[in-house]
Amino acid sequence: MKSLPITIDSVSRAYGSYVALDDVSLDIQAGEFLTLLGPSGSGKTTLLMALAGFVRPDSGKLLLGDRDITRLAPNKRDIGIVFQNYALFPYMNVLANVAYPLALRKTPRAEARQRALAALARVKLDGLAERNVAALSGGQRQRVALARAIVFEPRVMLMDEPLSALDKNLRETMQYEIRRLHDDLAITTIYVTHDQREALIMSDRIAVMNSGRIQQIDTPQRIYDRPSTRFVAEFMGEANIVAPGSVRRIDGAEASRETLMIRAESFHLDAKLVGEDGVALEGILRAKAFRGENWLLTLALDGGQEVLVCIPAALASGCAKLAAGQRMTAYAPAAKVHAIPGAMA
Numbered sequence: 001m002k003s004l005p006i007t008i009d010s011v012s013r014a015y016g017s018y019v020a021l022d023d024v025s026l027d028i029q030a031g032e033f034l035t036l037l038g039p040s041g042s043g044k045t046t047l048l049m050a051l052a053g054f055v056r057p058d059s060g061k062l063l064l065g066d067r068d069i070t071r072l073a074p075n076k077r078d079i080g081i082v083f084q085n086y087a088l089f090p091y092m093n094v095l096a097n098v099a100y101p102l103a104l105r106k107t108p109r110a111e112a113r114q115r116a117l118a119a120l121a122r123v124k125l126d127g128l129a130e131r132n133v134a135a136l137s138g139g140q141r142q143r144v145a146l147a148r149a150i151v152f153e154p155r156v157m158l159m160d161e162p163l164s165a166l167d168k169n170l171r172e173t174m175q176y177e178i179r180r181l182h183d184d185l186a187i188t189t190i191y192v193t194h195d196q197r198e199a200l201i202m203s204d205r206i207a208v209m210n211s212g213r214i215q216q217i218d219t220p221q222r223i224y225d226r227p228s229t230r231f232v233a234e235f236m237g238e239a240n241i242v243a244p245g246s247v248r249r250i251d252g253a254e255a256s257r258e259t260l261m262i263r264a265e266s267f268h269l270d271a272k273l274v275g276e277d278g279v280a281l282e283g284i285l286r287a288k289a290f291r292g293e294n295w296l297l298t299l300a301l302d303g304g305q306e307v308l309v310c311i312p313a314a315l316a317s318g319c320a321k322l323a324a325g326q327r328m329t330a331y332a333p334a335a336k337v338h339a340i341p342g343a344m345a
Contacts (some may be wrong), residue, residue: 002030002155003030003031003155003156003186003187004030004064004065004155004156004188005027005028005029005030005065005188006026006027006028006051006062006063006064006156006188006190006252007026007027007028007049007061007062007063008024008025008026008027008051008060008062009025009060009062009063010023010024010025010059010060010061011022011023011024011025011047011057011059011060011061011062012057012058012059012060013046013050013056013057013058013067014058016103016170017120019211019212020043020046020212021046021047021050021057021212022043022067022212022213023060023212023213023324024043024047024212024213024214024267025060025212025214025330026061026075026207026217028188028190030188031186031187031188032188032189032204032205033179033182033189033191033202033203033204033205034189034190034191034204034205034207035190035191035193035198035199035203035205035207035292036048036190036191036192036193036207036209037193037199037206037207037208037209037235038194038208038209038210039193039194039210039235040194041211042209042210042211042212043209043211043212044192044194045160045161045192045208046128046212047209048158048160048190048192049160049338050062050078051156051158051190052074052077052079052081052089053069053072053073053074053077053079054074054156056070056071057070061329062174064077064078064079064155064156065155065274069332074151075104076293077156078154078155078156079154079155079156079157079158080101080149080150080152080154080157080158080162080187081149081157081158081159081160082145082146082149082157082159082162083145083160083162084160084161084162084164084165085165086141086142086144086145086162086237087113087145088133088141088145088148089133090132090133090134090241091134092133093129093131094120094125094128094129094130094131094132094133094136094144095113095116095117095120095129095130095166097133097144097148098119098120098144098147099112099113099115099151100115101148101151101152102115102116102151102152104119105152110242115127115151115152115246116147116151117129119147119148119150119151120144121146122147122150122181122184122185123143123144123146123147123171123177123181123298124177125140125141125143125144125147128140128208130310133148136161137169138165138166138167138170139166139173140325142162142163142166142174143166143177145162146162146178146181150181150185150187150340154187155187155188156188156189156190157182157187157188157190158185158189158190158192159178159189159191159192160192161189161192161193161194162178162191162196163175163198164193171198175198175201175202176201176218176248178191178202179201179202185338187287191203196235196236196237199220200220200223200224203220204219205217205218205219205220206218206219206220206223208223208232208235208236209233210231210235215228215229215231215232215233216229216232217233221306223236224236224237224263225336225338227239227261227338227340228271228337228341229340230259230340233261233338233340237264238262238263238264238265238308239262239263239264240261240262240263240264240307240308241259241261242259242260242261242262242281242301242305242307242342243259243303243305244256244257244258244259244260244305245257245303246281246301246305247260247279247280247281247301247337248279248280248281248282249277249279249280250271250274250275250276250277250278250279250331251276251277255279256337256339258277258339258340259339259340259341260279260337260338260339260340261337261338261339261340262279262281262307262336262337262338263336264296264308264309264310264330265294265310265312266332266333266336266337267309267310267311267326267330267331267332268282268315268330268331268332269309269315269316269318269319269328269329269330269331270313270315271329271330271331273315273331274331274332274333275333275334275335277333278331278332278333278334279331279332279334279337280329280330280331281299281301281307281329281330281331281332282301282302282327282328282329283299283300283301283307283327283328284299284300284303284325284326284327284328285298285299285322285323285324285325285326285327285328286298286299286300286306286324287324288319288322288324290319290320292313293312293313294311294312294313295310295311295316295319296308296309296320297310297311297322297326297330299313299330307330309330311330
């Protein structure tokens with residue numbers, strides 16, 4: 001079944017004085033994997049539940065293709081949903097859980113069984129059809145939930161932090177499995193998470209949300225390298241927001257008078273690794289920490305601001321000898337220095 005685009009047009013939702021969604025507009029392309037990313041209370045889950053039909057907007061419209069679904073019942077929307085807690089039926093076996101959406105649609109039993117087995121094969125659980133759900137691991141339950149969401153061939157897939165209950169290694173494995181499944185089926189997918197790395201790995205585009213609004217929507221690389229606001233810069237990893245006048249150019253040219261964003265991992269301790277068009281920050285080493293794959297240094301600039309400097313272990317042979325109180329310089333290539341509009345800083 002062909003996937004469809006989604007249009008979110010000026011959607012707002014309030015709970016008393018609390019505004020969960022504040023005039024949100026967003027176009028999602030057919031077959032796209034878009035992630036709603038933000039901290040708790042940012043509005044991302046409310047927006048997802050509005051698309052699912054469990055939250056009714058106070059104003060605005062939701063379109064699936066050219067069909068207005070704003071007031072449509074959840075079971076009429078042709079949308080598959082994977083919840084944070086999986087919402088599986090503990091008294092049913094794996095096959096019955098997966099076939100349940102087909103039973104609701106009155107699909108003949110033999111056809112429903114065949115389609116449920118095919119969905120289980122897609123998520124690599126075809127040998128566990130008769131097993132009780134209670135006997136499954138967390139990762140297996142997640143796969144059952146995915147199979148149930150795709151079994152009726154929905155036009156859209158919604159996922160509400162589906163990996164949050166898994167341990168780190170399994171979570172990373174499932175990130176790639178979900179993306180593979182999306183690519184195989186080409187279903188328009190909206191994925192909610194508060195995990196920045198997860199969003200970067202899985203998404204075609206990311207919509208960063210805060211206080212009920214979309215702060216920025218773009219590709220993962222541009223969201224990370226070219227944030228449009230201070231909030232986006234600081235939410236996406238270890239970002240240094242450096243005040244005008246704190247940076248000097250290595251080539252002696254005038255330093256930028258804009259507020260700059262430099263990510264911690266963009267720095268080097270050797271100017272030769274940066275080039276003449278790079279920038280330099282000078283200060284006093286306040287602290288250092290070995291993190292296995294890198295060293296994290298805290299550098300206090302002359303103006304008092306502290307900057308995080310992350311040096312890969314392969315380039316950090318001298319970090320172990322650095323001592324707190326020592327004066328030092330960190331260098332960053334010009335391509336890794338991003339100006340944030342002053343009004344946004």
